[in-house]
Amino acid sequence: MAADVLTRGGVVVYPTETLYGIAASAMDEGAVDRVFEIKGRPKDMAIPLLVRDLSMLSEVVEVNYMASALARKFWPGALTLILKERGVLPKVIMAGTGKVAVRISGHEFVKSLFYHFNQPITSTSANISGGKNLTHFDDIQREFSGRVDLIIDSGNIPPSKGSTVLDITANPPAILRQGDIKEEKIKEYI
Numbered sequence: 001m002a003a004d005v006l007t008r009g010g011v012v013v014y015p016t017e018t019l020y021g022i023a024a025s026a027m028d029e030g031a032v033d034r035v036f037e038i039k040g041r042p043k044d045m046a047i048p049l050l051v052r053d054l055s056m057l058s059e060v061v062e063v064n065y066m067a068s069a070l071a072r073k074f075w076p077g078a079l080t081l082i083l084k085e086r087g088v089l090p091k092v093i094m095a096g097t098g099k100v101a102v103r104i105s106g107h108e109f110v111k112s113l114f115y116h117f118n119q120p121i122t123s124t125s126a127n128i129s130g131g132k133n134l135t136h137f138d139d140i141q142r143e144f145s146g147r148v149d150l151i152i153d154s155g156n157i158p159p160s161k162g163s164t165v166l167d168i169t170a171n172p173p174a175i176l177r178q179g180d181i182k183e184e185k186i187k188e189y190i
Contacts, residue, residue: 003116005150011035013126013144014113015154016050016105018078018162018180019133020126020140022148023050026060027119029090035122036092038147041129047093048080048101048165050123052114060120061085061100066168066190073189076106078160078180082167093122099169109152125162135159 002012002023009031012023022039024031026049036043051057054071061067061083070081080103085094094100103123105111113121126144127134134140136156144151164179166186173190175183 002113002150002152006031006117006119006121010149011038013140013148013151015107015109015152015157016123017076017107018160019135019157020154021050021123022126022144023113023121023123025117025119026089026093026122029092032090032092032122035124038144039124039127039129041124043092044095045129046095046097046099046101048103048123048163049089049093049120050105050110051102051120052118053104056114056118056120057102057104059086060089061102064168066173070166070168070186070189071104074181074186075104076111077103078163079103079186080163080165080179082165082169082176084169089120099167101165103163109154133160133162 005012006025009028011034014023022035024035080101082099082101085100161179164181165177167174167176
């Protein structure tokens, strides 16, 4: 059902291992625009993506040795990597940066979704831009009912800071947001 909604250009609120996210096909500029509108997100803020696997990753970003090594160590999981885009995504996703924030989720729903939907999806947190993270399903329902095409009920999720965001286009790589994976663990691996 969620794959059908995304195929038709719809928007879905869905669970991940960190937070609920807002999904649209990353290849559908109109659907991505709706995500910005629903969230109240400024267009100068890029939108992160989820991909199914490393093959799909390499279709949308330039994958270097460090990205491959970090992916093998931390994915699926709560690490978002910022990489250079390949020019196939709508420009609005990158907010003019030429970079894409991307990860692979290990959540069962997401894995099932990618079995039926063969495109990257947006993965911005399901909250109003600048608002607190919503981990209780009742809050998700109240905030997004009637604003999105489908909400997947995964119940309440444990408190989360979201994914840790690592920009590996920077030299040296820079952590832009401390999330569920501790900075020390990433630095130790790098």
